[in-house]
Amino acid sequence: MNWLRGLRLPRADFMGTFGLPVLERSMVMKALGCFGVAVLPHTFHLTPWILLLAGIVVAWRVASLRKLLRLPPGSFFAAAIPVLVLGVAVTYGTVIGRDGGTALLVGFFCLKMLELRNRKDFLVVTGVSYALILAAVLFTQSLPMCLYLLFQFVFTTSCLVRLHGRWGERPQRTAMRLAGSILLRSLPLAAILFLFFPRLDAQLRFSPFDPASGFAESMSPGSVVGATGDRSMAFRVEFPDGDVPPQEDLYWRGVVLARTEDGMAWERIPQGVGGQVPRMGSGTDFPEGWVRYEISLIPSFQRWVFALDYPRAWPSNGEMHVGGVVGWPYKIRSRLKYSMVSQPGYLSREMTPGLRRRYLQLPKDSEITGRMRDLVAEWRRSSATDQQVLERALGFFREQGFAYSFRPGNYRRKALDTFLFERRRGFCEHYSGSLATLMRLAGIPSRVVLGFHGGEINPYGDFLLVRKQNAHSWVEVWLDETGWVRVDPTSVVAPVRLTGGFGMLEEWLGQGWLIQLAGLEFELFPPGWLPDPLDAGLETLTDRIDNLNRIWDEWLGYDFGAQVRLMRSMGVEQSPVPGLLGLMAGAGGLVLLFLAWWTWRGRPEQAPEDRYLAILCRKFRRHGIERKPSEGVATFLQRIGKRFPEKHRELESFSRDFHEIKFRLSCPDRRQRFDRIREVVSRL
Amino acid sequence: MSLRWTPQFKILGVLGLFMLWASINYSNNGAYFVLFLLVSTVVTSGFMAWSNLKYVEMDCDTVAEGTAGADLLLPVRIRNSGRRQIEALRMDLPGFEILESSADVGMVAANDTLSQRICLPLKVRGKFRINELIVESDYPLGFWRCRKRVPVSVEVWVYPKPEGGLPWPEEVEVDDDHADELGSHSGDHFAGHRDYVEGESQRHVDWRAFSRGKGLLIKDYRGGGSGCAVFDYQHVPSRGVEQRVSQLAEWVGQAFLDDADFALALPGHQIGPARGRNHQRTCLRALAEFEPGGAKT
Numbered sequence: 001m002n003w004l005r006g007l008r009l010p011r012a013d014f015m016g017t018f019g020l021p022v023l024e025r026s027m028v029m030k031a032l033g034c035f036g037v038a039v040l041p042h043t044f045h046l047t048p049w050i051l052l053l054a055g056i057v058v059a060w061r062v063a064s065l066r067k068l069l070r071l072p073p074g075s076f077f078a079a080a081i082p083v084l085v086l087g088v089a090v091t092y093g094t095v096i097g098r099d100g101g102t103a104l105l106v107g108f109f110c111l112k113m114l115e116l117r118n119r120k121d122f123l124v125v126t127g128v129s130y131a132l133i134l135a136a137v138l139f140t141q142s143l144p145m146c147l148y149l150l151f152q153f154v155f156t157t158s159c160l161v162r163l164h165g166r167w168g169e170r171p172q173r174t175a176m177r178l179a180g181s182i183l184l185r186s187l188p189l190a191a192i193l194f195l196f197f198p199r200l201d202a203q204l205r206f207s208p209f210d211p212a213s214g215f216a217e218s219m220s221p222g223s224v225v226g227a228t229g230d231r232s233m234a235f236r237v238e239f240p241d242g243d244v245p246p247q248e249d250l251y252w253r254g255v256v257l258a259r260t261e262d263g264m265a266w267e268r269i270p271q272g273v274g275g276q277v278p279r280m281g282s283g284t285d286f287p288e289g290w291v292r293y294e295i296s297l298i299p300s301f302q303r304w305v306f307a308l309d310y311p312r313a314w315p316s317n318g319e320m321h322v323g324g325v326v327g328w329p330y331k332i333r334s335r336l337k338y339s340m341v342s343q344p345g346y347l348s349r350e351m352t353p354g355l356r357r358r359y360l361q362l363p364k365d366s367e368i369t370g371r372m373r374d375l376v377a378e379w380r381r382s383s384a385t386d387q388q389v390l391e392r393a394l395g396f397f398r399e400q401g402f403a404y405s406f407r408p409g410n411y412r413r414k415a416l417d418t419f420l421f422e423r424r425r426g427f428c429e430h431y432s433g434s435l436a437t438l439m440r441l442a443g444i445p446s447r448v449v450l451g452f453h454g455g456e457i458n459p460y461g462d463f464l465l466v467r468k469q470n471a472h473s474w475v476e477v478w479l480d481e482t483g484w485v486r487v488d489p490t491s492v493v494a495p496v497r498l499t500g501g502f503g504m505l506e507e508w509l510g511q512g513w514l515i516q517l518a519g520l521e522f523e524l525f526p527p528g529w530l531p532d533p534l535d536a537g538l539e540t541l542t543d544r545i546d547n548l549n550r551i552w553d554e555w556l557g558y559d560f561g562a563q564v565r566l567m568r569s570m571g572v573e574q575s576p577v578p579g580l581l582g583l584m585a586g587a588g589g590l591v592l593l594f595l596a597w598w599t600w601r602g603r604p605e606q607a608p609e610d611r612y613l614a615i616l617c618r619k620f621r622r623h624g625i626e627r628k629p630s631e632g633v634a635t636f637l638q639r640i641g642k643r644f645p646e647k648h649r650e651l652e653s654f655s656r657d658f659h660e661i662k663f664r665l666s667c668p669d670r671r672q673r674f675d676r677i678r679e680v681v682s683r684l
Numbered sequence: 685m686s687l688r689w690t691p692q693f694k695i696l697g698v699l700g701l702f703m704l705w706a707s708i709n710y711s712n713n714g715a716y717f718v719l720f721l722l723v724s725t726v727v728t729s730g731f732m733a734w735s736n737l738k739y740v741e742m743d744c745d746t747v748a749e750g751t752a753g754a755d756l757l758l759p760v761r762i763r764n765s766g767r768r769q770i771e772a773l774r775m776d777l778p779g780f781e782i783l784e785s786s787a788d789v790g791m792v793a794a795n796d797t798l799s800q801r802i803c804l805p806l807k808v809r810g811k812f813r814i815n816e817l818i819v820e821s822d823y824p825l826g827f828w829r830c831r832k833r834v835p836v837s838v839e840v841w842v843y844p845k846p847e848g849g850l851p852w853p854e855e856v857e858v859d860d861d862h863a864d865e866l867g868s869h870s871g872d873h874f875a876g877h878r879d880y881v882e883g884e885s886q887r888h889v890d891w892r893a894f895s896r897g898k899g900l901l902i903k904d905y906r907g908g909g910s911g912c913a914v915f916d917y918q919h920v921p922s923r924g925v926e927q928r929v930s931q932l933a934e935w936v937g938q939a940f941l942d943d944a945d946f947a948l949a950l951p952g953h954q955i956g957p958a959r960g961r962n963h964q965r966t967c968l969r970a971l972a973e974f975e976p977g978g979a980k981t
Contacts, residue, residue, distance in 0.1 A: 098710065123692055123826070127699055130722055134703050137714030146714065153718075157725065157825065164826040165771045166790060178824065182732065186724035193720035199711070299710065334711030556713045592727070599731045599738070610795075663793065 022117055025065060030159050030172075031125045032061055035113050037152050038129040039106055041136040041145060047091045050103050050110075057110040072114055080111055102135040122163055129156040140232065143545075143552040154179045189591045196567075196584035198577050199560040215300045217255050219450055219473055220265035221411060221429045234452055234471070235297040235306060236550060237464040244464060245291055247454055249344045251309040251474065251486065252466060254451035255302070256323030263363040263416035263437035264430065266448045286313070290343045296553055297336045303328050305338060306451060309486060310348060313341035322355070323447065324348055324484075335557045347483035351445070359445035359478065363437060369417040376441040386444045386479050390487065393438055397431065397492045400424065404494035431489035432473040445478035449486075461547035608674065609661045612681050616654065619684055633658060647684060654680045685832045687734055693827040696726065729825040736824070739766030740773070740792070742817050742834045749965075752809045753845040755783065757801040758838070760817060764792040772823040776831075777814055780804050789819070806842045809929070809972045814838040843968040848931030850921065852938075853913055877901040892941055903942060912945035912957040915967075917974075925976050933971050940964040950974055 023031070039054050063069040084107040085095055092100035109128045115121060133149050133156075158172065158179035167175060215234075235252075257266035286292065291308060305318065307326050314326050315338045321327045326340070362368065379392040405425040411418050416437060419430050426434075432448050439446035453472035455464040474488040564576045572579045617627050620640055627636045637655045641648040657673040657680075700719060707715035741763040750756030758777075764770045773789035775782065786803035820831040880889060880900035890901045915935045920928040932948065939946040940961070947956035948967040955967055 123695075127696065130696075130718075131699060131703070134706060134715050134718045137718060138706065138710050138712055141712070141714040149718070153721065160825045161823075164823050166788075182725055182728055182824065183721070185732075186721060186728045189724035189727060190717065190720040193723065194713075194717050197716065197720070199716075200708070299712075333709070334713070558713055559711075595728065595731045599735045662795065 023119065023122060027122060027163065028061070028065060028116060030162060031113065031116055031122055032058060034125055034129050034156055034159050035109060037155050038132040039109070041148060041152075042102060042106060042132065042139075045099070045139055046103055046106060049087065049091075050106055053107065053110045057113045061113055061116075071117075077111055077115060081108075084108070084111065098135070098138045102132070102138075105131060105135065119163060122159075126156050126160050126163075129159075141552075141556050142232070143549050146552070150183075154183055157182060185595075189588060192584060192587045192591060194558075196563065196580045196587065198580045199563060200577070215254065215302055216450065217257075217302065218265070218267035219257055219429055219433065219448060221415070221426070221433075231467050231469055233298060233546075233549070234466045234468045235295050236553070237308075237455065237466065238294045238296075238462070239291065239464070240294065241292055242462075243291055244457065245308070245344055248491075249309075250454050250464075251449075251472075251488075252306045252452040252455075252470075253309045253311065253324060253449055254306050255304055255449075256325055256476075257448040257450060258323070258358055259361060260363050260433065260437065262367045264411065264419070264433045266433055266436070269358065286341055287343075289345075290341055292339070292341050294337060294339050296550075296557065297332065297338070299334055299336075300332045303331055305332070305336070307340050308342035308344070309449075309451075310343055310346040311340055312343045312346065315339060322350065324350070334559070335553065337557055347485060349483040351478060351483075356445050356478075359447055360440050360443065362440055363416070367414065367416055368441065369414060371421055372417060372438070372441065375420075376438055380442050385481075386442075386477075387481070389442050389444060390439065390477055390479075390485075393435060393442075394487070394489060394492050397435070397489050402426075402431075402493050404490065428473045428490040431493060432475045435487065435489045436475045436477075439475070439477050447476050449474055449476055453488075456543075456546075458543050458546050458550070460543055461550045463547075463550060465546050609658055609677065612654075612677050613658065615681050616684060619681075650680045650684060685734065685737060685830060687730055687828050687830050690822055690826060690829050693726065696722075696827065725825070726827045730828040732824050733821065733828040733830040736770055736821055737773075737819065737830045737832045739764055740770060740819055740832055741765060742819060742836075744817065744836060744838060746837060747839045747841070749841045749843065750804070750806045751843045751845055752806050754806060756804040756806050756840065756842075757786075758804060758814075758840075760800050760802055761797055762789060762792055762800055762819065763797040764794060767794050769793050770821075772821045774820050775800065775802055776818040776820060777802065777804070778816065778818060779812075780814070804840075809842045809844040811969070811973050812840040812842065814840060841969055841972055843972050844926070844929045844933040846930060846934040846937045848927065848934045850931055852935065853915060853919065877903060890942070892938075912947060913939060914947045914949055914954075914957070915939075916949035917951060918949070929971050929974055933968060936964055936967045936971070951976070 035054075036058065039051075043051055060069060060071075064071050085104065088095050088100055088104045088107060092103055094100040095104050105128060109125075109132070112121065112124055112128065116125065129152065133152055136145065136149055154176060158175035161167070161175045161178050161182075162170075162172075165175075255268055258269045260266045290312060293308065295306060297305060304321070304325050304327050307314065310324060311320070311326050314320065317329050318338070319327045319329075328336075375396070379389050379396075383389045383392055402424045404427060406427060409423065409425070411423070411430075416434055419426055419434055420438075436446040436448050450471075450473050452466050452470040453474075454470050455466040457464055472490070474486060474490070476484045477487050479485050560576070563580055567576065567579050567583060570583070572583060574582065613633065617636075623643075625640055625643060631639075634655050637651045641651045654677060657677050661670055661673055661677075700723060703715065703719040703722070706712070707719055742760055744758060744760045748756055748758050760775065762773065770792045773792060775787045775789055781804065783803035783805060786801060789798065789800050792798045814836060817834045817836050818831055819834070820829055822829045877890060877893065878901065880902050890898075890903050893899075893901045913935070915932050917928060917932060920931050923931075936946065936948065938944075939959070940963075943959060945957050945959045946963075946967075947954055947958070948970060949955075950970060955970055956963055
């Protein structure tokens with residue numbers, strides 16, 4: 001009975017809250033690992049204070065394991081939770097939706113790690129880790145990220161295996177292997193659900209909690225250049241006819257901004273349908289010089305799409321809005337692929353008295369200084385036409401010491417005046433915003449266009465990749481003789497921006513990649529940091545990865561239309577939703593039946609070592625030696641050895657190898673031992 | 685065998701609904717895939733939980749004895765006749781409370797047999813029956829609990845707790861027929877102790893007295909008659925039923941240790957006189973089942 005008393009005594013030590021066993025140290029370490037692996041993919045978008053909290057939690061937890069610090073009491077959490085919710089609400093403006101919700105989830109995860117004591121807490125940790133995998137794919141679905149998340153899935157599952165298998169001392173790789181095998185067994189069913197679960201999202205249109213990080217519909221100094229460190233994809237363009245326009249013509253039109261308060265910050269005026277650009281059906285022949293292309297757009301969370309300047313034909317569910325903006329019937333929350341036709345150099349003649357008033361609206365009087373008025377008045381006096389005024393303005397930017405800079409500093413009071421006459425440092429927002437304002441001062445209608453410029457041709461996939469760092473803004477000016485003319489003042493100041501794309505601009509400015517981490521900006525890889533051959537190799541590698549991402553995106557672009565096509569190709573002619581549900585139930589049922597058969601099928605074959613033992617027993621039965629039912633293998637072999645002393649050595653070797661294979665949890669030289677057993681049995 | 689989902693499964697179900705909502709709301713194929721992978725993992729783990737217990741076999745002894753107030757250790761043999769080791773096994777006995785730590789079996793290696801002693805804290809006397817052993821596991825992920833029931837037939841005798849400080853009852857003479865049954869004794873009436881003489885048989889050494897540090901003493905029996913103690917329920921000074929039964933169990937235990945002849949008289953019937961382990965067991969079982977009104981448990 002003493003051994004039982006021994007079990008009872010430590011009860012007070014190992015039983016924690018609610019009478020559940022306190023987690024062992026190794027499981028706390030696993031939970032910390034789970035926490036680190038789950039939070040890592042979110043470091044790129046989380047606000048710094050949440051990341052700081054995560055760092056503090058890890059340090060605190062490790063210190064508590066080393067008995068340097070005590071874990072906080074219950075009252076700490078009662079105070080911390082409201083502070084956390086308030087902090088997230090203030091930082092993100094909401095506590096729900098993708099951005100705020102993820103931040104709140106990570107915050108709660110941090111607090112839970114401090115509260116982690118028993119198995120129930122550990123289960124919460126794994127549940128949150130699974131939820132954070134899903135949250136991560138809402139931010140990016142790039143191939144490397146998806147591979148990482150797959151690893152996170154396996155790691156989290158392995159932690160569950162450890163918890164429920166009570167695997168105290170067994171190595172983590174064993175748990176990972178088992179978790180990987182569970183994943184592999186789960187893949188067929190997951191694939192069937194993925195293929196046939198009807199994607200009704202566009203039709204359902206749930207009330208959205210859309211993230212704030214979609215494409216902007218307004219511009220202020222810093223809003224466009226803020227994306228310079230973001231090398232992620234904005235959209236990908238394929239040209240089926242193979243005609244890629246020259247780099248300087250690659251203006252990807254997004255949204256048109258017409259209203260400004262200070263001349264620097266611009267915003268969109270909601271504009272109705274009614275653009276006067278003639279719409280053309282797709283699939284027809286187009287005049288020479290027109291460009292046909294397909295765009296794969298990441299979720300933009302806007303109701304308009306990008307088009308090469310100037311769109312002339314668009315998909316049937318799109319519609320042309322005032323200002324040459326191609327509108328979309330719903331918010332784009334998933335990847336979208338659409339075909340367009342554009343006519344580079346086309347000049348729109350969309351103008352009405354109402355539009356003229358709108359495009360001549362000036363900033364507040366307080367923002368317009370005397371110097372500005374004098375400057376514009378001087379241009380107007382010395383010019384006979386609007387065209388000449390425009391040329392004077394561009395000449396002003398070209399000749400008066402203006403420079404392109406990623407870090408021009410903040411413009412606060414009288415921003416436009418300070419920019420034009422004092423500091424003269426800025427990037428595309430400064431130049432486009434100021435030129436449009438100056439034109440309006442001169443009585444010429446103007447507007448700012450927000451979109452992208454340029455792109456990188458990928459030689460391996462024959463597509464053009466437009467990254468977020470290609471974000472750009474330019475100006476359109478109304479000239480009575482010609483219509484709306486595109487003017488890019490940035491190209492006057494930094495011509496390389498127009499011809500060489502963003503990469504060349506970085507080099508020209510002597511600046512490396514700017515990356516944003518936790519809201520802070522870091523410069524990586526200054527130009528020339530790699531020797532030329534390596535640089536070329538890196539470029540090739542990047543291109544290949546981009547191409548892989550393209551193929552990956554084709555998979556991710558699987559939508560309701562693709563589902564219906566797949567269904568039809570399988571000969572199902574029913575209406576889509578019942579048809580898909582039927583296929584899902586049928587194929588899923590088959591997989592489940594297979595799994596059931598696999599589980600319930602008869603007793604597995606004899607283990608190989610037992611098979612060899614059976615052969616050995618059969619051989620000696622011929623000599624009249626029978627193994628008794630209760631006789632152990634070692635005893636049996638010894639008995640044979642006494643009868644046949646000349647075989648003693650082989651029998652001993654067989655016995656040793658047999659027991660090693662059968663009873664050792666990990667037998668590294670298993671294969672060699674099997675070879676020996678096979679040899680001994682054949683010799684005997 | 686049966687498979688049931690656990691509370692963890694239900695919680696994950698709620699999480700899954702949130703995930704579905706997020707996938708639909710953001711039309712995100714990656715999110716759909718994560719959700720479906722999680723669903724499939726949960727489903728697959730159910731099959732794995734089943735196959736974990738597929739090759740478990742169990743058996744145990746048909747009779748178990750213990751004393752109320754103490755713990756009974758019930759040895760159960762668990763055999764794994766499969767080729768894979770069985771993980772995270774836990775025993776359960778329906779209708780019995782099991783000491784948590786003894787219910788945890790853990791792992792059974794492939795083609796191996798394990799002997800697990802299940803600890804049952806016994807509270808009341810009586811005769812009980814275990815009709816099935818249950819082995820269960822929520823391995824590998826805890827979303828499903830697989831249970832395997834193995835029919836057994838185990839009699840569990842819980843004897844009354846022996847306690848009470850009443851003096852030994854007066855011995856009575858028994859007739860010759862009974863004297864024959866009792867076997868040989870130089871004298872049948874316990875008359876006291878005398879010192880042990882070296883070379884003498886140890887049969888009548890009072891080991892209980894020895895354990896109390898009184899040295900080696902011989903129990904001296906005198907008189908040629910066949911006297912024995914009769915432990916009569918009716919003659920135990922009036923107290924509660926359980927105290928009386930406990931007192932009787934204490935006397936039965938003492939008599940067995942003293943190798944004395946005794947009889948147990950319960951309302952309506954008498955057992956003995958006799959001596960020895962079998963007689964003691966018969967008396968204790970009668971006491972375990974005893975009900976003042978005559979009903980037996």
